[in-house]
Amino acid sequence: MNSTEIELIHRTKKKFSVGNLNTFKRKGIKAILLCSTGTDHFPVKEALDMGFIVKNVLYGSENAVAPHGFRMLDELNDWVSSSDGLLEYPKQEAIIIGSEGRVGKRMLKICKGYGMKVYGHDIKKKFSTREKLTSKLVSAKFIFLCCDLNNSTKDYFSDEEFNLMENFPLIINVVGRLDLIPLKKISKYLNSGILGGYACDELTKGKLKHHLQCVFTNHVGWRTNSCIIRRTEAEARAFNNLLKIGVKP
Numbered sequence: 001m002n003s004t005e006i007e008l009i010h011r012t013k014k015k016f017s018v019g020n021l022n023t024f025k026r027k028g029i030k031a032i033l034l035c036s037t038g039t040d041h042f043p044v045k046e047a048l049d050m051g052f053i054v055k056n057v058l059y060g061s062e063n064a065v066a067p068h069g070f071r072m073l074d075e076l077n078d079w080v081s082s083s084d085g086l087l088e089y090p091k092q093e094a095i096i097i098g099s100e101g102r103v104g105k106r107m108l109k110i111c112k113g114y115g116m117k118v119y120g121h122d123i124k125k126k127f128s129t130r131e132k133l134t135s136k137l138v139s140a141k142f143i144f145l146c147c148d149l150n151n152s153t154k155d156y157f158s159d160e161e162f163n164l165m166e167n168f169p170l171i172i173n174v175v176g177r178l179d180l181i182p183l184k185k186i187s188k189y190l191n192s193g194i195l196g197g198y199a200c201d202e203l204t205k206g207k208l209k210h211h212l213q214c215v216f217t218n219h220v221g222w223r224t225n226s227c228i229i230r231r232t233e234a235e236a237r238a239f240n241n242l243l244k245i246g247v248k249p
Contacts (some may be wrong), residue, residue, distance in 0.1 A: 001245045005029055008235060011036035018046050025050065031242045035235050037061040037103065037222055038175060040148035053242070058102075059234035061222045065201075066106035068221035069144060069174030070114075072199035076170055076215045080197050084168075087141070090115030093167070095133070095140045097121050097156065098147025103174060107146050116142070123147050137164045141196075142172065149177035156180050162189050168196035176202035176219045183208050190214070 007029045009016065021043065024032070031053035034042055039056055047054050077087050094111045098104040099120025111118045119136045122128045137143075137157075147153050162185070173180060178200065187208050189195045198208075199215040209216050222231075 001030060001242055003239075003243065006031045006033065006239060006242050008033045008035055008239070009042055011038070011041045016042045018043060021047055021050055021052070024052070031055070031245075033057050033235065033238050033242070035059075035231060037065055038148045038177075040150055040177065053245075055238055055242070057231070057234045057238045059227070059231040061227055061231070062102040062106040064224045064227040065103050065174060065221040066110055066146070068201060068217070069103075069107060069146070069172050069199075070110050072174075072201065072215050072217060073142065073170065073172050076172070076197045076199045076213075079215065080170075080213055084196065087170075091117060092141040093117045093119070093136070093139050094142040094144065095119050095121060095136055096144050096146055097180075098123050098145070098153075098175075100124065100127065101146060101148075104144075104146035107144050107174060111142070111144070123153055134161060134164065137161055137169075139167050140165070140169050141167050143169050145171065145173045145177070145180050146175055147177075147180070148175070149179055153177075154179050155182055155185070157185075159185075162194055165189075165194055168194070170197040170199070171195060173198070173200035173202070174221070176200055176221065178202055178204065186214075187211070 005028055007024060009032055033055050035057045044054055094116045096104050096108050099108050100122045108118055108120050121133045183204055183206055186198050190213055197213040201217050201219055201221045203216050203218050208214055
C-alpha cells in the first residue's frame with residue numbers, strides 16, 4: 001500500500017456519508033484512519049462492507065477530554081453558586097453515561113477521586129440496565145454524558161425520566177454531542193426548575209448559550225498540547241503500519 005491510498009479522517013461538523021465513501025473508492029483509497037475521540041461521525045460498518053480497511057487511531061484523548069469535562073463542572077458550579085450555594089463534591093451522587101468507554105472510564109476515576117458516589121451506566125447494557133439507571137436518576141446530582149452519538153443514544157432521556165429527577169442535577173455533556181439531549185429539552189427543564197445547570201463541550205448559536213445556568217466551550221476538551229502531540233505521533237505510527245501492508249520483508 002502506498003501513501004496515496006490512505007485517508008486520514010478527523011471529526012468535522014458534517015458527518016461523512018456513503019457518498020463520501022464512493023468518492024474515496026473512485027480515488028483509489030484503500031484504508032481509512034479515524035483520528036478523533038469517537039467514531040460517530042463516520043459510517044464505519046458501511047466502509048468495512050465496501051472493503052475499506054478502517055482503523056481507529058487511539059491516542060489517549062480521554063486523558064484530556066474527561067478532565068475538561070470536570071473543569072466544565074467546576075465552572076458551572078461556580079456560576080450557579082451565587083443563587084444555590086457552592087456544591088461540595090464528596091458524597092454527591094453522579095451518573096456516568098457510557099462508563100465502559102475510554103472517556104467514561106477516565107471520568108469515573110476522576111469522580112471517585114473527588115469522593116463522589118458514582119454509578120456507571122453501560123450504554124450497551126452488558127453491565128447495567130435501563131431500570132437501574134432510572135432508579136438512580138431520582139437522587140443524582142451530576143450526570144456526565146461520555147458516549148458516542150448514535151441511534152441508541154440520541155435524545156437519551158425521555159420526559160418521564162426527566163420528571164423523576166428530584167435533586168436538580170447538573171448535566172455535563174463531556175463529549176460535546178449536542179443531540180445526546182436536544183437543547184430544546186435542556187432549555188425546557190432548566191426553565192421548569194428540574195435541572196440545576198448544563199455544560200457542553202460544543203458551542204451553540206441558540207439562545208441557550210446566554211443562559212446563566214449553562215456553560216459551553218468550543219469542543220476544546222482534547223486540544224491540550226500534550227494530547228495534540230500524542231495524536232500526531234499515533235497518526236504517524238498508524239500510517240506507517242498501513243504502508244507496510246502488502247510489502248514483502
